[in-house]
Amino acid sequence: MIRAVIFDLDGCLVDSEPMALEVLGEEMAAEGAPTSAEELRKRFLGVSIQSVVDHITRFTRRAVLPDFPRRFEDRLLARYDTELRLIPGATALLDALQTQGIGMAIATGGSLRRLEVTLRVSGLERYFTGRAFSADQVRQGKPAPDLFLFAARNLGIDPSRCAVMEDSPHGIAGARAAGMRAVGFVGGSHLAGMRDDHAARLRKAGAAEVLKNLTGMRDALLSGC
Template identity: 40%
Template structure:
């Protein structure tokens, strides 16, 4: 039976900040410009939770060499332009306050780059809660999700064994990466991903961030 949870690793987009709709809209806009028609559902299925490198590879396969650089540039222009309407995920501040009161350490591990997280977490007032404990698949090396590299890197950097970590994710690739890392996954179903994409072994599904502290406490009690 697994031991108690000692570290909670949060994804960023869609888990801490409600940015996935902004991101999907940006992908749809850029796709229309460059000749790859997409719906919001297409963008979520193809790109959500994937690293910049993985998205770039798909763009090159579809649109040809060099298109990934144009796509990335235009995507970030559109994404950052939409941040004026960005908010924290409902209930996440209460959840973080409860975890801090319980003395349970937290960190962030995201497919996005550090600059992106400085902007999104900063915009929502969450950056200072995690400063010094923010890890990026785009900037810190290793393979992107669904490979386990990012979460294993976060565990090493914070000094916790993988089996003592819980990962909070909202994408199918994120929960797959958590399982591959030997960590317990908590799949947040209050965003754009259908619950069926997140369900699987060692994964608890929940639809309200306010429920997370109780679920984590229950896991520790069960252990």
């Protein structure tokens, strides 16, 4: 029986990935590691900023400027007040799970600062007070299982009783490594034109189901409940 759902945040509950990938691409190019929009979506969706830094270092064969993570985040968060939008159906899904007594948490690869700003601007903080967790809080981010296990531990629920909603192969792989049911989501606007291909990648990573919108997501997450 599923007793808790752990959500990725960006691209699952908030439609922030187009902004994030755009800013990330510009900052990577400034560091001498230009990357196409398609490659950004395939390689860097759902990974930690440290993974991006490591890639740039390998590509350029030199150290990345130490202010890179802060520079990226400052530019991104400056756009949130006017551009951040919820994924359609997000609050209805959260309300339904809350009414059913299902525990809920956030597990994001983003920083604690970005997490806090996102929840405040989006209005989602009321659902996740004390239950929103960042890769900053664990040793290894996705695709390692650490963050999902950390969330389950803080919820006080066995990992086998948790389901995860994710939009990245790294996140799906991390959820499966944690022993959790994983459901993929390809409804974010950053996946326009490649939803079917990305859905196949999520299934290959271990997603039990993949949905293109949030209709039916509650049932997909709680399957077997």
